[in-house]
Amino acid sequence: MRWVALLLLLINIGLFWWLSSSGQDNVRPVQEGKLPRVAEIKLIDEWVNGQAEPREDEASSRLIVDATEYAEGSSDALMPPGSGQAGPESAAACYGIGWFNEQAEALAYRNEMLVRFPSLRFGGVQERSEELEPFHWVIIPPLPSRDEAMALYRELVNKGIEAYVVPSGENENAISLGLFRSRVSAERILSERQAENIDATLVKFPRNRISYALVFEGVPQPELQGQGLPPAKSDAELQLIEFSDCEGVATAKKNP
Structure with missing residues (x-):
């Protein structure tokens, strides 16, 4: 029984050490009284979920696609003056x-x-x-x-x-x-x-x-x-x- 108890204790210590060492890499230190920047929060979130940070060209193309979808799908989309078609009342x-x-x-x-x-x-x-x-x-x-x-x-x-x-x-x-x-x-x-x-x-x-x-x-x-x-x-x-x-x-x- 002593050997069994000793074995369980060693297993618990090893498990506690493994969880502690793997969790420290996911935590970014933040100075006391200072909130992290939005960019830092976004990068941490992407890293935790296993997603690589998008390249600059990919981010730009994503913005263009999002803006196009908004303009096509929303009646409140902003359009430059004179770009709309003139209605019959004009x-x-x-x-x-x-x-x-x-x-x-x-x-x-x-x-x-x-x-x-x-x-x-x-x-x-x-x-x-x-x-x-x-x-x-x-x-x-x-x-x-x-x-x-x-x-x-x-x-x-x-x-x-x-x-x-x-x-x-x-x-x-x-x-x-x-x-x-x-x-x-x-x-x-x-x-x-x-x-x-x-x-x-x-x-x-x-x-x-x-x-x-x-x-x-x-x-x-x-x-x-x-x-x-x-x-x-x-x-x-x-x-x-x-x-x-x-x-x-x-x-x-x-x-x-």
């Missing part, structure tokens, strides 16, 4: 009704049209900026500060000269002596002020006109083409407008 026809001087006026007319023609499909409001002939502006060039501009303004007003201080913009702190449609009138005032030893000059005052058109999807109804457009409550002379591009709010192809 080339849809549209037309406009305008031009209105005020946006509120255009929207009021839209409400009337939708009541009279319920099948209309409103697409938005097109804004157009039209450059107009500039006015002629007689001014004293901008002064260094607002205080100096106000002091000169009071001096001019005390002399009975109509003037005001430009509050902002490119000519901030200038003194306006008159804004004229006629260049002849502007030059006459300029001569008078220069005769009074006022350092005035003549500049152009740029201006533009903003107008608005209603945009509707599809093609104009036969009633609009044959009988004409219902008149607006304002003095706006309305007409059908053809657009070259109906994606979003279009750009006018032909202006009135």
Whole structure:
């Protein structure tokens, strides 16, 4: 019995030694308070399962295949702009009704049209900026500060000269002596002020006109083409407008 007990003890010691020596190779030491990096965890996991680390070219090809499968199998796959096929709505026809001087006026007319023609499909409001002939502006060039501009303004007003201080913009702190449609009138005032030893000059005052058109999807109804457009409550002379591009709010192809 003693020999049997001794033999069992030796077997247990040998088994314990073998398990301890084989398990140490699968453990990577980690410093206390420091987590292993993701790459280290992945490499340890592949080594334990008997898989060799993939080569760089194999890893790259795997990424390409995975990305292709995702793009083919998921409707949420990202695609570069312009790579998708244009749908039928991208080339849809549209037309406009305008031009209105005020946006509120255009929207009021839209409400009337939708009541009279319920099948209309409103697409938005097109804004157009039209450059107009500039006015002629007689001014004293901008002064260094607002205080100096106000002091000169009071001096001019005390002399009975109509003037005001430009509050902002490119000519901030200038003194306006008159804004004229006629260049002849502007030059006459300029001569008078220069005769009074006022350092005035003549500049152009740029201006533009903003107008608005209603945009509707599809093609104009036969009633609009044959009988004409219902008149607006304002003095706006309305007409059908053809657009070259109906994606979003279009750009006018032909202006009135």
